[in-house]
Amino acid sequence: MKTAHSTNGFKAVLFDKDGTLFNFNETWGHFCDLMFDTLAGDDEPLKDRLAEVCGYDRASRTFKTGSLIVNASADEVNEAWSGLLPDRSLEEIVSLNHEVYASLPVFPTCDLSGVMTDLRDLGLKLGVATNDYEAGAxxxxxxxxAMTLFDFVCGSDSGFGRKPEAGMVHGFCERMDIEPHEIIFVGDSTHDMDCARNADVGLSVAVLTGPATEEQLTGHADVILPSIGSLPGYLASRDVK
Structure with a gap:
């Protein structure tokens, strides 16, 4: 078993969820389709407007980089939809959000158990920080x-604020009794990398399993990897300091 020293003094990894641990388009494409079917019924133009405001292309079932559904919190997405649905209360939309999300199939980006076990073998604590609701995560x-693989899970409603603010990282630090420079932050968007920078983490890692391209992520992260599946090998290959 590898020891914590092979991680150059890092003590923990904090992961974004969607696009990092789980396939973004598959997860949120299903979510949006189900939400629109309930919210708009047979009104296809309304479905198109709901999709446009959150950055979803219904035809290709993909999302625009930097769009609301990619970067914003669940509350912000629900509020945007509420503005197009005068006959539905925000509370109704939020309730439906929770109901639909609970019914979704899961699409991991890799063998989560294998990757997280490898990281734990390196002596690292593991956490999840998402702009989704905590219950959804x-x-x-x-x-x-995969829930038992992680020491910490927080969402936009957990009391730590939203990314790209630094609160989620600080909450993780407090819970794990570590400092930001001892954390590796892993995400799939520039929003995630902004959070990592704002929190002054030790290493920011971008992965290419979300909507953002390598070109879009270049300059925002310390390193770019194909997926979180490459992270244990990358850390193990670093020089011991």
Whole structure:
């Protein structure tokens, strides 16, 4: 078993969820399709407007880089949809959000158990920080049989603020009794990398399993990897300091 020293003094990894642990387009494409079917019924133009405001292309079932559904919190997305649905209350939309999300299938980007076990073998604590609701994150991780792999899970409603603010990182630090420079932050968007920079983490890692391209992520992260599956090998290959 490898020891913590092979990580150059890093003590923990904090992961974004969607696009990092789980396939973004598959997860949120299903989510949007189900939400629109309930919110708009047979009104195709309304579905198109709901999709446009959150940055979803219904035809290709993909999302625009930097769009609301990619970068914003769940509350912000629900509020944007609410503005197009005068006959539905925000509370109704939020309730539907929770109901639909709980029914979604899960699409991990890799063998989560294998990757997280390798990282734990390096002596690292593991956490998840998402702009989704905390309950949604917990449900998804449980469905993937991955909840027990993590020491910390927080969402935009957990009391730590939203990314790209630094609060989620600081909350993780407090819970794990570590400092930001001892954290590796892993995400798939410039929003995630901005959070890493704002929190002054020790290493920011971007992965290419979300909507953002390598070109778009270049200059925002310390390193860019194909997926989180490459992270244990990357850390193990670093020179011991």
């Amino acid at each position: 917990v449900t998804q991780l449980q469905e993937a049989s």
